[in-house]
Amino acid sequence: MNVDELTFYDQLLNYHNVLFLCHRNSDPDAISSAYALAEAFGGTVGVADQCGRVASMLVDQLDIDVVYEPDPSDYDFTVVVDTSTRSQLNDIEPSDYGVLDHHAVSQLLTDARFYLHRPTSSAAEIVVDVLKCMNAPIRERVALALMTGIITDTGHFKHATSGAFRAIADLIDLGGVSYSEALDLLAGTPQNVSMRVAVFESANHASILTFDDWILATSEVDSFGAAAATAITNIGADLSFVGMERDGILKVSSRAKRDAVRCGINLGKIMSTVGAEYDGSGGGHAGAAGMEVIGDAKSVLGRCIEESCAVLKGVSRN
Numbered sequence: 260m261n262v263d264e265l266t267f268y269d270q271l272l273n274y275h276n277v278l279f280l281c282h283r284n285s286d287p288d289a290i291s292s293a294y295a296l297a298e299a300f301g302g303t304v305g306v307a308d309q310c311g312r313v314a315s316m317l318v319d320q321l322d323i324d325v326v327y328e329p330d331p332s333d334y335d336f337t338v339v340v341d342t343s344t345r346s347q348l349n350d351i352e353p354s355d356y357g358v359l360d361h362h363a364v365s366q367l368l369t370d371a372r373f374y375l376h377r378p379t380s381s382a383a384e385i386v387v388d389v390l391k392c393m394n395a396p397i398r399e400r401v402a403l404a405l406m407t408g409i410i411t412d413t414g415h416f417k418h419a420t421s422g423a424f425r426a427i428a429d430l431i432d433l434g435g436v437s438y439s440e441a442l443d444l445l446a447g448t449p450q451n452v453s454m455r456v457a458v459f460e461s462a463n464h465a466s467i468l469t470f471d472d473w474i475l476a477t478s479e480v481d482s483f484g485a486a487a488a489t490a491i492t493n494i495g496a497d498l499s500f501v502g503m504e505r506d507g508i509l510k511v512s513s514r515a516k517r518d519a520v521r522c523g524i525n526l527g528k529i530m531s532t533v534g535a536e537y538d539g540s541g542g543g544h545a546g547a548a549g550m551e552v553i554g555d556a557k558s559v560l561g562r563c564i565e566e567s568c569a570v571l572k573g574v575s576r577n
């Protein structure tokens with residue numbers, strides 16, 4: 260059952276000990292959404308395995324209490340936040356759960372008791388609407404966290420909708436914080452040398468295909484696949500697909516420029532289609548998505564390129 264903010268709020272009042280569960284390798288959007296909800300309703304922030312680099316910094320700086328690898332049976336109810344595929348929860352399988360999510364394709368909705376799902380540019384925007392409908396006071400730390408969630412999930416507003424700007428304005432007004440404070444918080448994330456090396460190497464080894472006016476790139480890395488995919492589009496590719504193989508599982512991160520999305524590319528769909536062909540699953544947004552499969556990297560990346568070319572064939576970017 261898809262519910263609105265008010266019903267979501269009403270439903271949660273039925274429980275006393277709620278786990279707000281974030282996907283593995285949690286990002287600021289997931290952590291800040293779970294944190295804001297846990298503060299507003301009372302409850303616990305859980306993370307399927309670990310936080311990513313930026314989210315770890317948030318947890319540290321804002322002093323957020325997090326339970327890692329929680330057991331849902333220790334709680335009355337679980338709300339899965341900002342998560343589109345089951346595999347993102349590792350082995351954690353809540354039996355009774357709700358969902359708050361913004362991903363276009365979301366596998367978890369069918370079995371949920373209720374869900375608040377809208378295709379916004381960040382989950383944090385939906386949380387802002389929930390807090391507003393509750394008339395909940397928004398503390399400074401919560402406002403700052405949610406701002407970083409919106410800033411990072413929209414790629415510093417590159418993929419922002421009007422709703423993202425509205426949510427930021429609400430957080431400034433209701434939370435009593437400034438936008439620059441959120442930027443300062445993000446700037447405090449330590450630079451990771453091995454990540455930068457991995458990103459350079461992925462660009463160095465990338466295979467580049469031009470198709471009409473489009474540049475499509477594939478590469479393989481040992482780690483930091485998502486950062487590599489982002490970097491490869493930043494230096495000129497319209498579409499990037501980066502494979503990362505570990506323990507027999509191939510993870511693919513993909514990114515698309517706005518132009519490609521405007522011309523019909525939906526990476527969430529491509530990841531979902533190709534993921535199913537290779538005994539795995541995939542999903543995400545039109546411009547940023549991922550999958551986990553079992554298969555040879557060259558062949559899986561090749562299928563991603565084929566699917567993309569089928570969409571772009573004959574499409575003029577003007």
Ligand SMILES: [Mn+2]
Nearest residue numbers: 288341382412
């Ligand atoms: Mn998100």
